[in-house]
Amino acid sequence: MIVVREYDPSRDLAGVEDVERRCEVGPSGKLSLFTDLLGDPLCRIRHSPSFLMLVAEMGTEKKEIVGMIRGCIKTVTCGIKLDLNHKSQNDTVKPLYTKLAYVLGLRVSPSHRREGIGFKLVKMMEEWFTQTGAEYSYIATENDNQASINLFTGKCGYSKFRKPSILVNPVYAHRVNVSHQVTIIKLDPVDAESLYRLRFSTTEFFPRDIDSVLNNKLSLGTFVAVPRGSCYGSGSGSWPGSAKFLEYPPESWAVLSVWNCKDSFRLEVRGASRLRRVVAKTTRVVDKTLPFLKLPSIPSVFKPFGLHFMYGIGGEGPRATKMVKSLCGHAHNMAKKGGCGVVAAEVAGEEPLRQGIPHWKVLSCDEDLWCIKRLGEDYSDGVVGDWTKSLPGTSIFVDPREF
Incomplete structure (x- = not known):
């Protein structure tokens, strides 16, 4: 039996750290990248306005942490609107805002993959997003991480949205x-x-x-x-x-x-x-x-x-x-x-x-992949339609709290 619940630092820290150690991130091959969260599993999200971490727990008597997911919510610019200034008779460009959720740090223990745990964690996190009023949810993953892409675009209803570069x-x-x-x-x-x-x-x-x-x-x-x-x-x-x-x-x-x-x-x-x-x-x-x-x-x-x-x-x-x-x-x-x-x-x-921006190609990622999903009606300040279908611009503002 798998139970998904909110992370409790008083009893879950050791289990979460164990899963993190066994889930090396980065492209497959001889070299892999390991992330050490310095004893604080919430460090990647705690600086955001609203955040949550969920864990997947298996077992009845001897319980084991087999997966976790982190998510946060903030308000960001999703487009622009023209505001007519009657004094100068000029059109002034103003931002359109939306409440955006971000999924990060999805981990499933290697010994318990392909059991639907990742899907269950994502769906439970999306329920919290919706309850908190988020209009969109997005994730960032490596362009060659096919397992992650299949989960989000194939099972969870996300679509490929932007392809920024990590330098x-x-x-x-x-x-x-x-x-x-x-x-x-x-x-x-x-x-x-x-x-x-x-x-x-x-x-x-x-x-x-x-x-x-x-x-x-x-x-x-x-x-x-x-x-x-x-x-x-x-x-x-x-x-x-x-x-x-x-x-x-x-x-x-x-x-x-x-x-x-x-x-x-x-x-x-x-x-x-x-x-x-x-x-x-x-x-x-x-x-x-x-x-x-x-x-x-x-x-x-x-x-x-x-x-x-x-x-x-x-x-x-x-x-x-x-x-x-x-x-x-x-x-x-x-x-x-x-x-x-x-x-x-x-x-x-x-x-x-x-x-x-100086960078080494061997250390960089030319095409990171951001996938997005519309969670509900768009209540942004103005009518912008469906942000998921908008064309990319030449620039984005990357929030350092989520890197």
């Missing part, structure tokens, strides 16, 4: 040079919120509670890159505030925020041969000994390592890509100081600024 870059033993032609300005959370709401609130998946994200203890800051020598890049005291900046922007600029995933979970690559480990260690030794060579050394990913996540990436102008590259260099140096192994970002497949 991962190693943190080298040396610091990355940031262009001397670029000035980087750190914004306070209030100013950062203003910039994001004024410029990015109509971007798909933009969280309505962006202020909660930027004020979270895991948020390491929001940074704007401008050309050195411009009125905004001439030193301290030159930042006029986000509203004024967007009213009179420089020729090119970019923005990026950094989230500290290291304090939530650690990753570890398993199954590497001794030769790979030796080669990786050699590159690090040479890089530390001769940092001026700027050797692209391989971090120690074969033991637990942390990462910083770059999100809210955007900008404008002919040199915006260069500005993004400088911001990524700055984020790399922050991650190096923080003892991380990699920095990562997730962007839309057609994101024009992705060329400015």
Whole structure:
């Protein structure tokens, strides 16, 4: 008999950790990725406005945790509407919001797969989503994870929706040079919120509670890159505030925020041969000994390592890509100081600024897969029809709380 119930940390922690250890994530093959949640199975969702974790328990006398699932709910942008401003007789674009649920961390013990446990966990989680008023539910999975795709699109009624790219870059033993032609300005959370709401609130998946994200203890800051020598890049005291900046922007600029995933979970690559480990260690030794060579050394990913996540990436102008590259260099140096192994970002497949995000193809995923399902009637602010049938835009806003 299988019972699905809410996770109880006082009695379920050991069982959940055991299932996590046996469920290695990532593409099949000799190398696999293991995620260590640092003793907190809720860490991936607890920063969201509303969240729940369910476990599947088997047995009558001796009970065993054989699966679990996590879910959270938030309000995000799902489209845009035109609001007629009678004073200026211009059409103003405003965001349309919807209540969106996110399924993540579905795990089933390898010894109990193909028994319908995953399906039962998903359906029970969707019941909670519906009761809480969510209008849509979505999941993210690897594009080649056929078992997961079959479960969600074949049995649970989801449809393939977006194919963003996960871009991962190693943190080298040396610091990355940031262009001397670029000035980087750190914004306070209030100013950062203003910039994001004024410029990015109509971007798909933009969280309505962006202020909660930027004020979270895991948020390491929001940074704007401008050309050195411009009125905004001439030193301290030159930042006029986000509203004024967007009213009179420089020729090119970019923005990026950094989230500290290291304090939530650690990753570890398993199954590497001794030769790979030796080669990786050699590159690090040479890089530390001769940092001026700027050797692209391989971090120690074969033991637990942390990462910083770059999100809210955007900008404008002919040199915006260069500005993004400088911001990524700055984020790399922050991650190096923080003892991380990699920095990562997730962007839309057609994101024009992705060329400015350094990454290693071997560590990255060109096509992550997001699947979506409509849970009920759309009660968004306005009539948008069925979001699941909308065409993708060039950009998405990836919430760092769910990465």
